[in-house]
Amino acid sequence: MTLEWPAECGELTHWLKSQCARAPALMQEIGLVLKPSKGVAADAIAEAIQSMESLQIDLIGLTGDPAHRSIANQLGLPWLSAQNITQVAEPTSRSETSVSSEAASRSSLDPAMIVQGPIRSGVQIYARDRDLIVLGQVSEGAEIMADGHVHVYGRLRGRVAAGVSGRTDANIFCQQFDPELVSIAGLYVGSEQIPSEHRSAQIRVGLDSAGNALIYSVLS
Amino acid sequence: MAIVVTVTSGKGGVGKTTSSAAFAAGLAQAGHKTVVIDFDVGLRNLDLIMGVERRVVFDFVNVIQGEATLHQALIQDKRIENLSILAASQTKDKDALTEEGVETVIQELSEMGFEYIVCDSPAGIERGATMALHFADHAVIVTNPEVSSVRDSDRILGILQSKSKRAKEGGRVSEHLLITRYDPVRVENGEMLSHEDVCDILAVGLIGVIPESKAVLKASNTGVPVILDHESDAGVAYADAVARFLGESRPMKFLTPKKQGLLKRILGGSD
Numbered sequence: 001m002t003l004e005w006p007a008e009c010g011e012l013t014h015w016l017k018s019q020c021a022r023a024p025a026l027m028q029e030i031g032l033v034l035k036p037s038k039g040v041a042a043d044a045i046a047e048a049i050q051s052m053e054s055l056q057i058d059l060i061g062l063t064g065d066p067a068h069r070s071i072a073n074q075l076g077l078p079w080l081s082a083q084n085i086t087q088v089a090e091p092t093s094r095s096e097t098s099v100s101s102e103a104a105s106r107s108s109l110d111p112a113m114i115v116q117g118p119i120r121s122g123v124q125i126y127a128r129d130r131d132l133i134v135l136g137q138v139s140e141g142a143e144i145m146a147d148g149h150v151h152v153y154g155r156l157r158g159r160v161a162a163g164v165s166g167r168t169d170a171n172i173f174c175q176q177f178d179p180e181l182v183s184i185a186g187l188y189v190g191s192e193q194i195p196s197e198h199r200s201a202q203i204r205v206g207l208d209s210a211g212n213a214l215i216y217s218v219l220s
Numbered sequence: 221m222a223i224v225v226t227v228t229s230g231k232g233g234v235g236k237t238t239s240s241a242a243f244a245a246g247l248a249q250a251g252h253k254t255v256v257i258d259f260d261v262g263l264r265n266l267d268l269i270m271g272v273e274r275r276v277v278f279d280f281v282n283v284i285q286g287e288a289t290l291h292q293a294l295i296q297d298k299r300i301e302n303l304s305i306l307a308a309s310q311t312k313d314k315d316a317l318t319e320e321g322v323e324t325v326i327q328e329l330s331e332m333g334f335e336y337i338v339c340d341s342p343a344g345i346e347r348g349a350t351m352a353l354h355f356a357d358h359a360v361i362v363t364n365p366e367v368s369s370v371r372d373s374d375r376i377l378g379i380l381q382s383k384s385k386r387a388k389e390g391g392r393v394s395e396h397l398l399i400t401r402y403d404p405v406r407v408e409n410g411e412m413l414s415h416e417d418v419c420d421i422l423a424v425g426l427i428g429v430i431p432e433s434k435a436v437l438k439a440s441n442t443g444v445p446v447i448l449d450h451e452s453d454a455g456v457a458y459a460d461a462v463a464r465f466l467g468e469s470r471p472m473k474f475l476t477p478k479k480q481g482l483l484k485r486i487l488g489g490s491d
Contacts, residue, residue, distance in 0.1 A: 118423045120378025121371055137423055139374045157421075 002033045002063065005040070005048065013051040033080055035064035042071045049075060117154055119144060126164070140180060149173065161188070163207075172205040173219070182214065189214060222330040224337045225465075226356035228380070230372030232343030234364045235400035238436055239458070240340035241269045242447035243360065246462030248303035249447075252335040255294065257325075258308035259352035260342035261316055267307045270297065271443020281309035284321030290328050299448065304334075314348035326355055345379055353380050358394045360465075361424060364401045365413040370421050373397075377424065396427035398461060403432045404477045415475065428461025430454050431474040 009015035034052075036045055045068065052059050061078035062068055072079040113127035117136020124143045125132065132146035135153050142158035144150060148170055150162045155176035163170025163185040170184055178200055180191050184207045195216065202219045225247075227240040237260075244256035258266035261281060267273040272295045278288035283306070290306075297303035306325075309316065329337055341352035353359060359380050363373040377395060381387050399415050406412040415429050430436075435452030439445065447462070449455040453474050460470045 118377075120381070121374035123378045123382070139378075139421070141371060141375065142378070 002035050004035045004064075005037065007037055012048045013055075016052065016055050016057060033060045033063050036062070036068055038065045038067070040068075042074070045071055046075060049077070112148070112151075113146070119158065121158075129165075146170070159183075162205075168207050168211050170207075173203075174205075175202050177201050177203040177205075184214060185211065187212065187214065222326065222334045222337045223357050224326060224339060224355050225358045225360060226339040226341055226353045227360045227362060228341035228349060228353055228376050229343065229362040229369070230345060230349075230376035231364075231369045234362050234369050235430070235436070236343070236362050237265045237269050237340050238440065238446060239360065239362050239398055239400065239430075240266060240338055241445040242455075242458040243462055243465070244303060244305075244336070244338040245297075245300055245445040245447045246459060247336045247338070247466075248297070248300045250462065250466060251302065253302045253333055254336040254338060255304040255306060255329055255334045256338040256340060257306040258340050259317070259348050260340065261308045261348060262310065262313045263342065264308035264310050266340050267295075267305065268443060269440055270305050270445065272297070272305050272307070273443070276307045279307045279309040280325070281312045281316045283325055284316065284318065290325065290332070299444075314342070314346065314351075317347060317351040319351065319354060322351055322355065345376065349376070350379065350383055353384050353393075356380065356384055356393050357386065358396060358465075360396045360398050360427065361422070362398050362400055363418060363422070365399055365403075365407065365415065365418055367413070370413065370418055374422055377422065395424045396465060397422060397424040398428050398430065399426070400430040401432045402429045402474070404475055408477055415472075426472075427464050428457055429472055429475060430457045430461070 003009060005012055034048065049059060059077070061080045062072040063080045069079045110130035112131035112133050114133045114135065115125055117134050117138065119125060119134060119136070119138040119142040121139045121141030125145065127146035127148065129147050131148035131151065132144060133151045133153070134144060137154035138144055138152055138156045138158040138160070140157040144158060145161040145164045147163065147165045147167060150160055150172045152160070152174040155178060156174045157178050157180065159181040160172055160179050161183040162172045166185050168185045172182065172184065177198060182189055182194065182205060184205065187207060198216045198218070204217045204219055206215050208215050225243065227236050227243060229236050240256055244254050248254040256266065256270070257280060258264050260266070267276050275295050278293040280293065282288040283290055283293045293306055295305045295307065297305060326337060339352045339356070342348040361373050361377060363369050380393050380395070384393050386393050397419065399418055402415065403412055407414045415426065419426050431453050433452055433454035435449050435454045436446050439449055446452060446454050447458040457474055460473065463470055
């Protein structure tokens with residue numbers, strides 16, 4: 001993107017820092033073309049470029065007043081004519097669209113299903129296309145399932161299944177882990193096969209990369 | 221409107237009817253006009269426990285089906301003035317209970333000035349049990365300190381909070397845990413779940429622990445609610461439980477084994 005300086009942003013270092021704070025990932029990825037206003041001194045431009053470097057912002061080049069072209073040459077920066085900018089700006093705008101589409105898909109994500117416990121024996125809960133969060137305990141004889149992750153803020157004694165429709169990256173997070181049965185993406189183990197050191201622990205359960213064993217990691 | 225207290229458990233034989241009789245008698249003794257209804261249609265027992273089996277002419281199902289009025293079917297207890305009993309039918313089955321019928325009876329009992337309606341639920345999770353808990357404001361969950369009873373109680377708690385009228389209207393039924401047939405000696409020996417274990421599994425507030433006692437069988441056989449036996453530990457424990465239900469705070473008793481005298485230990489025998 002082209003940044004008109006100081007017309008658009010005022011004091012450059014301050015503006016860049018505030019942008020980095022707001023959207024650090026975006027600022028790391030985006031390429032900037034600096035367009036100093038007419039009459040901005042060579043020293044000031046050199047200083048601005050230094051501060052951009054220190055913030056690890058990718059400077060593509062300079063543009064604008066033809067009088068600044070020699071400064072670009074002095075500093076070893078490309079000089080971009082208006083035509084060039086549209087070309088250079090293209091990937092920039094693409095990265096912008098990819099960010100905005102990501103944001104859009106994020107907002108269309110189903111929010112996690114939150115259920116207040118205790119989940120009693122005989123009760124079945126399924127969070128379709130989303131994560132499941134249980135506040136409280138899950139009794140023996142209860143079944144909780146989700147297409148996404150399962151979180152249990154309490155003691156888990158019932159059956160639990162994450163990634164029910166096949167997501168192998170689904171996880172189970174639990175404060176006290178005493179389930180009857182654990183399943184991730186269809187791979188299941190009974191309570192007897194759960195290593196005793198992980199019983200009653202605060203634990204995260206996932207699937208290994210090959211997808212043929214459960215991995216337990218103790219939380220906290 | 222009368223307050224409906226359902227005594228339930230899921231599992232059979234844990235002491236629901238004994239507890240219903242004791243609770244109703246306790247509430248009535250505390251000055252509240254109380255009626256206890258037997259929902260165990262086809263397997264009625266409450267009349268025996270209350271000692272009114274010879275006085276049953278009309279029953280709950282007769283009232284629901286319009287064959288008798290409530291006044292005709294209600295049996296006034298001879299010991300406690302505020303207490304009435306509505307017996308179950310022994311010849312019908314549980315399909316005779318309809319939601320509208322039960323609701324009408326509860327409504328009429330309220331209009332008659334009853335403050336508490338104690339519903340003695342049958343075992344199981346079928347019609348009789350679901351009808352008994354449908355209109356509950358409070359549920360007393362009777363549990364023995366053993367795993368199968370605890371699991372069934374958990375199941376009935378789930379049904380209570382999903383199928384009762386209150387739950388369907390977005391509210392909650394108040395839950396009270398009553399542990400019966402508790403034997404502190406066996407708990408100490410690790411043969412029985414402790415009351416802490418049961419509370420931990422069920423996550424419900426404890427209202428009382430009734431010790432295993434010979435007084436209960438004697439009370440059943442003689443048709444006197446055990447709560448009226450002030451000499452027995454079970455009677456005292458029920459009285460405490462009812463007091464806690466009514467908001468009093470009383471310390472739990474009978475949680476530790478009794479100290480036996482030397483002579484008794486040598487000669488053996490138990491109380």
